[in-house]
Amino acid sequence: MVGWVKRNWPRVLFFLSVIGPGIIAANADNDAGGISTYSVVGASFGYSMLWVLLLITFSLAITQEMGIRIGLVTRKGLASLIRENFGVRWTVFAMVAMLIANLGTMMAEFAGIAESLEIFNIVKYISVPLAGFAVWFILYKGSFKTAQKIFLMFSMFYVIYIINGFHVHPDFTLAAKSLVTPTIQWTSPFLLTMIALIGTTITPWGQFFIQSYVVDKGLGLKHYKAEKFEVYLGAFITDIVSFFIIIGCAATFFVHGIHIQDAKDAAYALQPLAGDFAKVLFAFGLFIASMLGAFILPTTTAYAICEAFGWEHGFNTKWKEGKFFYSIILLSLIIPAGVVLIPHVPLIKIMLWSQDINGILLPFILVFVIKIINNKKIMGENTNKKFGNIIAWLTIGGIIAATVVLVISSIFPHAK
Amino acid sequence: MIHLSRLLHAPVIDSQYEDIGKLADVVTKYDLHEYPRVEALVVKKGKEELVIPWEQIENIGEKEVTLTVTKEHVTPYTRTGSYLMLVSDVLDQQIVDMRGVRVVRVNDLQLGKVGNTFAVVGIDVSNWSLLRRLGINVHAIPFYKSSSLGYIDWKDVSLVGRHSGDLRIKTRLAEIQKIHPADIANLIEQLNIKEGSRVVKALDDETAAKVLGEVHPKVRNLLVNLIGEKRAAEIIREMPTDEIADVVRRMPDSASSELLTKLESTEQTAVKKLSGYHENTAGSLMSTAFVxxxxxxxxxxxxxxxxxxxxxxxxxxxxxxxxxxxxxxxxxxxxxxxxxxxxxxxxxxxxxxxxxxxxxxxxxxxxxxxxxxxxxxxxxxxxxxxxxxxxxxxxxxxxxxxxx
Incomplete structure (x- = not known):
């Protein structure tokens, strides 16, 4: 081991210097909506949906890889490229789609903050405004670099779920078998949850975020191999976390026939089954996950929109010049927080609804990505290979099919 | 004067009133000191593309574009030399506004008569022009004010992005040299790193050295990477010793040792000594140029x-x-x-x-x-x-x- 490290030290250093985008972007997918969804997946359907998780791990890896490749070649954000190659109308379309998806996701993040802190007896009327203010303060006063360090630090907390996953002694043999055995129940709860699972893992904002990240980091094509590896690693780590949340809930709730609706239920229900420790861990993890999303989303939204329309952006612009930038960030904090603060608003529905919106809008953004990555004028010799295109289109096709099923099942909620 | 966005997609009609397609792009002649004059129109019908020389255009308007000849008699125009495609090279791209010293996105272009030619006279960066592009009649909006705020004369802009014609980078960016180096540095920080490195490459060594002294160290390292070792060394040689030391200190070791070898030996020693001081100490900031x-x-x-x-x-x-x-x-x-x-x-x-x-x-x-x-x-x-x-x-x- 020591010998290997010594021999490969320059390579290790090189990898460490580029690390960040892939891991952070992938981990941020496990946000409030994500953790709620995984909990429900495990509690309601046991191990039977794990095969979907395996498939979307590949889709996540491939869509994120396309994002970094475009970023490394063009050194421009996705929003810029959409504007420069598809004109104003398509740009407005893409930005509106992203904005809606992101506002929805932000609601889910605030809902997650509210729910997780309610476990510690802090009411949402205190926790949500405080969290919103904290996010704004750190973004405004700190730098991108500080924020990045916070993100990476936050990602570490996901280890909690893996620990918890072991703690409750799941059936690992059955879990492994379920990963490769596709089973489907033609009931709307199953399909709905399945779509939420896809929608929470691969997201529109994820595409914008990862591309801007490699551009901001100033990475170029020589970093491609390392970045690709990191993206794949990120997708793997993320879904390992998802895997453990799912089997953790499967081993406790599903086997005992306890029905839960979201992550807060999960945290509470864990108490008698696995003790106080598990409850606190679960709640704390949910809080961290929600905060991580709440940091990334407003910034990603504002950067993308300002980039597309040529408005000044970045935290070192003055208020007058960056009025659109700051307004977008503030609005994407205030509006979702406001909705979550409405008394008796169903937080659970908000979380699920936001995952569905993400799922529905994702194919549109992915089509832009595929069109850009196959354009020789933009990508030169780094366009997609046939294999990559097939997987990418299959992902899009799969999501569209799933979305169609979702829409149908939401119109006919009792159809079997 | 007319906006480019209003002309685009107008039906193109030949002299026998036959619809031959829609206006898709405009070819202009690029010359540093002139307004780019319209040389030809690109007309598209399905996948078919026809480039019609300006001489065969009878009239151009937002309702339609008419030709003086029939489709069969069009003498297809061949693009050579320094040409600029208004839609694919300029519209929606980022450019440098040299008077306002900022990077802006082109929301629209204004065309007009210049002498006896038809040429690009300015660009529109206002948010109203975004609405116009969406097909919204901005004049009908109550608080719409037509102001010159979002309008930039063509002679005050400099192109930085990709381009289809054979435009030498130097010719496109030569004007930037007139701006104060500190402002050029700010512009570079606003551009993406590829475009930024193009700007640095187009400057003379002395100006480039001043600019590099002003840009953020992180951006500077990236620029040095992209402009190539040889040119980077030429530029850095023009910097005062303390700034070279600063550049070297903030670079990865492998890159900085390469650069150091390109300097004269007396300077090498001075730079090595200076770059050894810790960041945020007097030694790291001091200049060795004193009387x-x-x-x-x-x-x-x-x-x-x-x-x-x-x-x-x-x-x-x-x-x-x-x-x-x-x-x-x-x-x-x-x-x-x-x-x-x-x-x-x-x-x-x-x-x-x-x-x-x-x-x-x-x-x-x-x-x-x-x-x-x-x-x-x-x-x-x-x-x-x-x-x-x-x-x-x-x-x-x-x-x-x-x-x-």
Whole structure:
């Protein structure tokens, strides 16, 4: 081991210097909506949906890889490229789609903050405004670099779920078998949850975020191999976390026939089954996950929109010049927080609804990505290979099919 | 004057009233000092593309474009030399507004008659033009004001993005050279790194050196990477030693050692020594370009000396009086030098109770001392009181207000 490290030290250093985008972007997918969804997946359907998780791990890896490749070649954000190659109308379309998806996701993040802190007896009327203010303060006063360090630090907390996953002694043999055995129940709860699972893992904002990240980091094509590896690693780590949340809930709730609706239920229900420790861990993890999303989303939204329309952006612009930038960030904090603060608003529905919106809008953004990555004028010799295109289109096709099923099942909620 | 967005997608009708397609792009002749004049129109019907020379266009308007000939008699135009495609090269791209010194996105282009040609006269960067592009009639909006705010004359812009024609980077960016280096640095930080490196490449070495001295260290490292080692070394050679040291200190070791070999050996040693100081200490910020004189000189001799060497220094606030071993004995301000009788000795006029700092003094302390004693520059000495360098007020300002 020591010998290997010594021999490969320059390579290790090189990898460490580029690390960040892939891991952070992938981990941020496990946000409030994500953790709620995984909990429900495990509690309601046991191990039977794990095969979907395996498939979307590949889709996540491939869509994120396309994002970094475009970023490394063009050194421009996705929003810029959409504007420069598809004109104003398509740009407005893409930005509106992203904005809606992101506002929805932000609601889910605030809902997650509210729910997780309610476990510690802090009411949402205190926790949500405080969290919103904290996010704004750190973004405004700190730098991108500080924020990045916070993100990476936050990602570490996901280890909690893996620990918890072991703690409750799941059936690992059955879990492994379920990963490769596709089973489907033609009931709307199953399909709905399945779509939420896809929608929470691969997201529109994820595409914008990862591309801007490699551009901001100033990475170029020589970093491609390392970045690709990191993206794949990120997708793997993320879904390992998802895997453990799912089997953790499967081993406790599903086997005992306890029905839960979201992550807060999960945290509470864990108490008698696995003790106080598990409850606190679960709640704390949910809080961290929600905060991580709440940091990334407003910034990603504002950067993308300002980039597309040529408005000044970045935290070192003055208020007058960056009025659109700051307004977008503030609005994407205030509006979702406001909705979550409405008394008796169903937080659970908000979380699920936001995952569905993400799922529905994702194919549109992915089509832009595929069109850009196959354009020789933009990508030169780094366009997609046939294999990559097939997987990418299959992902899009799969999501569209799933979305169609979702829409149908939401119109006919009792159809079997 | 007419907006490009209004002309696009207009049906193109030949002399026999046959619809031959829609206007898709406009080919213009690019010349640095002229408004780009329209040379041909690109007409598309399905996948078919026809480029019609301007001479065969009868009339151009938002309702339709008419030709003087039938489709069969169109003499297809071939694009050569410095041409610019208005839709694919300019519209929606980022450009540099040289008067406002900022990077903007082109929301629309204005075309108009220039002499007896039809040419691009300016670009529109207003948000109203975004609405117009969406097909919204902005004049119908109650609070719409037509203002010249979002309008930039073509002669005040510089292209930085990709382009289909054979435009030499130098010709497109030569104008940027007129802007103050600090402003060029800001522009580069706003552009993406590829475009930024194109701007640096187009500058002469001296300007490029000043610009590199001003850009954020992170951006600078990326730029040095992208413009290539050879050119980077040529540019860096033009920088003062302390700035080279700063560049080197903030670079990854592998890249900086390569750069160092490209410098002259005396400078190499100086840079190596300077770059060894820790960040945020006086040593890291100090300049080795300062004027030393001997105490035995007369005021007149000192004055003549300044006249002779003045060109080599960016600014001179104080003259440092040293002995043969560079031990600092006193300082003489330029003002004292100017008002003192020329026959007096330097040693009779110099201040001996001057403020001195050590190279490891923290920059916050340097700033405090300079503010307290109202110093324009301060000497940095070693433990034997030998002068190592000076820190001037502009260096410390850069430390205090890094984002400017």
């Amino acid at each position: 030393t004189i001997l105490p035995t000189w007369t005021i007149e001799e000192a004055q003549n000396y300044i006249r002779k060497i003045s060109d080599e220094f960016g600014s001179i606030y104080y003259l440092y009086v040293v002995d043969g071993e560079k031990h600092l004995l006193g300082v003489l301000s330029v003002r004292t030098l100017f008002v003192s009788p020329s026959a007096l000795k330097v040693s009779e006029r110099m201040t001996t109770n001057m403020i001195m700092l050590r190279s490891r003094t923290r920059l916050s302390e340097v700033a405090r001392v300079m503010t307290k004693y109202n110093l324009l520059s301060v000497a940095v000495i070693d433990k034997e009181k030998r002068i190592q360098g000076i820190i001037s007020v502009d260096d410390i300002m850069r430390y205090l207000v890094p984002e400017a």
